[in-house]
Amino acid sequence: MDEHAVAKLERKQAVDAVAFSKAKNKLVVAGPGTGKTYLFREILAGRKNTLTLTFVNSLVEDLSLELFGMSTVKTLHGFARSELSRLSGKNVKIFPKLSKIIRQDAQILIDEDIDYERIFHKRIDDKDHLEFYKNRKDYYDYYGFSDVVYALVLLFEKNSDKIPSYEQIVVDEFQDFNDLEVSLIDLLAKKSPILLAGDDDQALYESLKSASPLHIRKRFHKDIKGYVCFPLPFCSRSTRVIVEAANDIIKKAKEKDFLSGRIDKPYRYFPCPEMDKTSSQYPKILYTRLFDKQIPWAIQKYIEGIARDVRSKRTILILSPTGNQCKRIHEGLVSRGFRNIAFNERAEFAEPSLLDGLKLLLLDANDNLGWRIIAQSFLSKENFIELLRRTKTGQNHEKLIDYVDLQLKRRIKRLVATLRKVKDGKMIDRKKSAELLDELSTDPHSVALYALRDELQDSRIASSDPGIRKIPIQITTFQSAKGLTADYVIIANLNDRYCIRDRTMSNQDVCSFLVALTRARNQVYLLSTQSKSNPIFLSWIGSERILELPISWDS
Numbered sequence: 014m015d016e017h018a019v020a021k022l023e024r025k026q027a028v029d030a031v032a033f034s035k036a037k038n039k040l041v042v043a044g045p046g047t048g049k050t051y052l053f054r055e056i057l058a059g060r061k062n063t064l065t066l067t068f069v070n071s072l073v074e075d076l077s078l079e080l081f082g083m084s085t086v087k088t089l090h091g092f093a094r095s096e097l098s099r100l101s102g103k104n105v106k107i108f109p110k111l112s113k114i115i116r117q118d119a120q121i122l123i124d125e126d127i128d129y130e131r132i133f134h135k136r137i138d139d140k141d142h143l144e145f146y147k148n149r150k151d152y153y154d155y156y157g158f159s160d161v162v163y164a165l166v167l168l169f170e171k172n173s174d175k176i177p178s179y180e181q182i183v184v185d186e187f188q189d190f191n192d193l194e195v196s197l198i199d200l201l202a203k204k205s206p207i208l209l210a211g212d213d214d215q216a217l218y219e220s221l222k223s224a225s226p227l228h229i230r231k232r233f234h235k236d237i238k239g240y241v242c243f244p245l246p247f248c249s250r251s252t253r254v255i256v257e258a259a260n261d262i263i264k265k266a267k268e269k270d271f272l273s274g275r276i277d278k279p280y281r282y283f284p285c286p287e288m289d290k291t292s293s294q295y296p297k298i299l300y301t302r303l304f305d306k307q308i309p310w311a312i313q314k315y316i317e318g319i320a321r322d323v324r325s326k327r328t329i330l331i332l333s334p335t336g337n338q339c340k341r342i343h344e345g346l347v348s349r350g351f352r353n354i355a356f357n358e359r360a361e362f363a364e365p366s367l368l369d370g371l372k373l374l375l376l377d378a379n380d381n382l383g384w385r386i387i388a389q390s391f392l393s394k395e396n397f398i399e400l401l402r403r404t405k406t407g408q409n410h411e412k413l414i415d416y417v418d419l420q421l422k423r424r425i426k427r428l429v430a431t432l433r434k435v436k437d438g439k440m441i442d443r444k445k446s447a448e449l450l451d452e453l454s455t456d457p458h459s460v461a462l463y464a465l466r467d468e469l470q471d472s473r474i475a476s477s478d479p480g481i482r483k484i485p486i487q488i489t490t491f492q493s494a495k496g497l498t499a500d501y502v503i504i505a506n507l508n509d510r511y512c513i514r515d516r517t518m519s520n521q522d523v524c525s526f527l528v529a530l531t532r533a534r535n536q537v538y539l540l541s542t543q544s545k546s547n548p549i550f551l552s553w554i555g556s557e558r559i560l561e562l563p564i565s566w567d568s
Contacts, residue, residue, distance in 0.1 A: 045531035046250025111157030187211035309345025330499035502533035
């Protein structure tokens with residue numbers, strides 16, 4: 014058999030080994046682009062009562078589409094919310110930033126700074142602090158993303174008869190689960206067969222949510238028994254040079270004593286006529302060194318080149334280490350006339366805002382949490398502390414609105430009424446709209462000018478060619494790129510000071526770059542503003558795989 018036939022047979026054997034295994038619990042170690050979703054479909058086919066879990070919000074929609082009609086797909090907090098609602102018969106509400114609110118409450122009411130997220134994620138037995146959290150949570154009548162999972166885990170641990178059963182449970186991105194999330198999976202495994210899938214080379218969330226690749230490694234190495242392990246060896250997403258570059262990074266990382274304890278797994282390019290043709294078309298990773306202000310212009314030049322080579326539908330993903338860099342790139346491309354850019358900052362990690370509070374009052378005019386957020390926005394620090402202390406007992410029958418003066422109540426009532434009209438698409442007079450925008454710290458003049466600029470974009474001479482202005486472009490950070498893929502990936506700001514946090518290389522830095530690199534199907538472009546030396550990650554890739562393009566265009 015030729016190379017293509019052999020690879021196709023080996024890939025089928027790898028999938029069949031998992032699909033036809035009689036093991037109750039399975040662990041699939043799958044690198045980027047190795048066909049996890051296809052495997053999930055094979056595992057779930059013909060079963061009626063199945064559940065697919067992931068912690069990444071962005072993956073839920075894609076998995077829901079891919080597994081439509083085959084499985085219920087939920088985030089862990091979404092599953093916990095639905096189960097608590099089912100078991101309690103009540104509507105369980107979630108406010109993603111609740112732990113931030115209660116952390117602030119603790120600083121004021123008990124003079125302690127408590128990292129509640131860490132307590133939940135690592136399952137730290139801290140009864141006094143957890144009791145304070147519970148009292149405040151009950152007063153606000155909301156859960157956060159972490160404590161809703163924590164509540165469900167405690168309930169299942171005390172009442173194992175309430176754990177639901179499924180014909181099959183599939184768990185994705187297991188390398189980024191923390192102690193709390195693993196507790197939930199272990200409980201579900203008591204009643205249902207479990208398939209865990211993940212890749213410890215893509216572990217990104219250790220610092221953000223106390224996740225650890227040790228959970229997947231311990232199951233693979235049999236330190237935790239009960240799982241039969243399988244690899245998915247072939248990457249059918251990316252061209253040969255991208256797969257080889259990823260292996261270069263892993264090899265060099267191991268030589269430098271990073272990724273210690275990693276699962277040794279095959280990660281091979283999948284040869285087939287279509288991918289071989291694309292690999293021949295894109296045999297190198299392209300690298301350009303430039304000034305920071307030139308990045309949007311260079312991206313435009315790359316996109317023009319892509320459009321000349323490929324006169325069909327194509328997608329472009331732009332990645333940069335920080336959110337501020339992504340924002341500047343977005344603004345630069347918009348100013349050059351690009352019209353189809355998706356750029357969404359991750360709002361769940363931001364501080365609670367006045368708009369958050371107003372949105373809660375749209376649902377319930379007496380909402381304690383809504384009024385608490387609004388009070389912090391409008392009152393002086395001293396008056397806010399005094400108001401919050403009046404709610405210290407946290408009794409459910411107390412309403413925070415009862416402690417707010419009449420003038421502020423009327424003011425907020427006007428804002429909520431205006432916001433409701435905005436939501437419903439109704440006409441609003443200028444005075445009320447100006448008041449709302451002013452309270453939200455939004456300058457109406459700037460908003461109007463921004464809208465006018467958009468109207469004028471099509472009429473002015475944009476620097477980008479009309480043929481590329483509506484090419485789909487997505488911009489995000491390395492960490493937020495999880496689950497995303499595109500035909501072409503442009504990695505900007507590949508500087509050591511951005512890609513290596515705290516000036517000392519870490520395992521998470523290596524994993525972040527691996528994730529960024531392997532989002533691409535066809536081609537990767539690297540942009541660096543580092544002038545004196547090549548970025549470390551660039552030097553870790555074999556020089557035969559890199560083509561440096563010197564700046565030769567007029568900016």
